[in-house]
Amino acid sequence: MTTTDSNKPFRVLPRVTDANRHYWTGGADGELRVLRCQQCRYWIHPPTSVCPQCLSKEVAPEATTGTGTVASYTINHQPWYPGLDPPYVIAMVELDDQPETRITTNIVGCAVDDVRIGMDVQVVFEQYDDVWLPFFAPANAT
Numbered sequence: 001m002t003t004t005d006s007n008k009p010f011r012v013l014p015r016v017t018d019a020n021r022h023y024w025t026g027g028a029d030g031e032l033r034v035l036r037c038q039q040c041r042y043w044i045h046p047p048t049s050v051c052p053q054c055l056s057k058e059v060a061p062e063a064t065t066g067t068g069t070v071a072s073y074t075i076n077h078q079p080w081y082p083g084l085d086p087p088y089v090i091a092m093v094e095l096d097d098q099p100e101t102r103i104t105t106n107i108v109g110c111a112v113d114d115v116r117i118g119m120d121v122q123v124v125f126e127q128y129d130d131v132w133l134p135f136f137a138p139a140n141a142t
């Protein structure tokens, strides 16, 4: 699902390159896409051109399940950016597809005090221009 309302908070948008475009635009199709080694099937994030497990250069984006678990998090109380009001949660989410693959993201869709380590979450996307930012929300709330 994609949030398209006009009162979204300000976000710092990533610089989209050929190497990471699959990640930032997969939300257009509702997919959290991560590079995957075509030889040993290892998921690779952040994107690199060589598989860290088997050194194969045959890597290609594939859709993950989009589900994961909160591995760690911190509640930010600092107003770093105008328009993005604290508090908000910055988290490391382990993907169910491969728990050692972690994504730095924000937890949305619940109160900051409700976030817990080990909480099941699933991806939600916020679209900004041609970028779909992957955030995670409680799995039972979406």
Ligand SMILES: [Zn+2]
Pocket: 037, 038, 039, 040, 041, 042, 051, 052, 053, 054, 055, 056
């Ligand atoms: Zn590999």
